[in-house]
Amino acid sequence: MGDFMERTELLPILLELFRQQGYAGVSIADVSKATGLGKSSLYHHFPEGKEQMAREVLQHVEVGVRESFVAPLKAVGDPHERLREMTKMVEDFYDGGRKGCILDGLTLGAASEPFRQMVARSVEAWVAAMASVAVEAGLSKKVARERAEDALIAIEGSLVLSRALGDQKAFKRVIKNLPQRLLGETNL
Amino acid sequence: MGDFMERTELLPILLELFRQQGYAGVSIADVSKATGLGKSSLYHHFPEGKEQMAREVLQHVEVGVRESFVAPLKAVGDPHERLREMTKMVEDFYDGGRKGCILDGLTLGAASEPFRQMVARSVEAWVAAMASVAVEAGLSKKVARERAEDALIAIEGSLVLSRALGDQKAFKRVIKNLPQRLLGETNL
DNA sequence: TCTAGCGTACCGAACGATCGGTACAGTGTC
């Protein structure tokens, strides 16, 4: 039998559960079913239980954000091209709008507090990287920062709306317009 | 005590619970505590249980959206002024960004399906009203519709971000810029 | 080389608490 269930295989599965169901909506039985591991095995890997699972998922996400979103933005080359590279990764990560955001799923309800700091770190890293690209493209620091925050807001909002309506076109439009939103010459 | 807890007093309390905790995060015990009503009383008022509670909250929200958001937009007078009126109501309803959105809270997880249609109706009514104001202000139908959808996306996104970061400034900035976002002369 | 002992990985069963929901006997008001 495929022994050796490692964290690197476990965490993506947990991520998937939490982002779709939210923290309160995921039961240990769900996790057991999704991973194929018995309950007690789960507590072997995560002695502090469900909250630890969510914490480690968030750590895993932080790494993913840096590798998939921030890194392309910090690469060399044309700012527009780098931004397009990032949007591709974003579209992929959210599966074209079909999958929700863990920032959303893990901050609903009273369970949010243990996670807030980790969430904030990921958000800040991503926004800062987008802002930095915008500065490089010629925008002022202040405008760049606002545009970057707006971009993240648009992504999160479109994910909520796409999920609520069961229709991905809101997300797709936001993704398509994201480079223009961040670097374009609007007077907003 | 001839207390007489009516739906009109019950539903705002339920709304408060669901928007803060999400559907899965709210237990009947929570509802009982928040309303002061025993379980049997709750099941007297809502024979179909928790799902009915959420459904009626959503109906209640639909009415609220029409009365508080759509109606001001459909009033007579300067489009900018009407829009400013709406943003005031929005800011109030979300308590300056401190309170979440039920569209978000009630569409997380598998519980979403019974509610999707109702959610879609509220969203459509609101977006259509905003788009109509934008058309009146001189924008083309297509651009107006996109701007209206973007406005809603920005509101939802800023609510998620404000909650995640425990900081309302994202929401406040979106609210402040909302008239410009909808009616302004950006080239986006 | 045998084997005792240890650590890692896993499991089903069961824990007490809480879940959503029901049964029923009231209570007060018309």
Added chain:
DNA sequence: GACACTGTACCGATCGTTCGGTACGCTAGA
């Protein structure tokens, strides 16, 4: 008496968590 409403007691199911135990590979001592 009919009816709206409520408290108490209870149901089976599920919650997150813990229990006792198994299987297996590694290491060390004899």
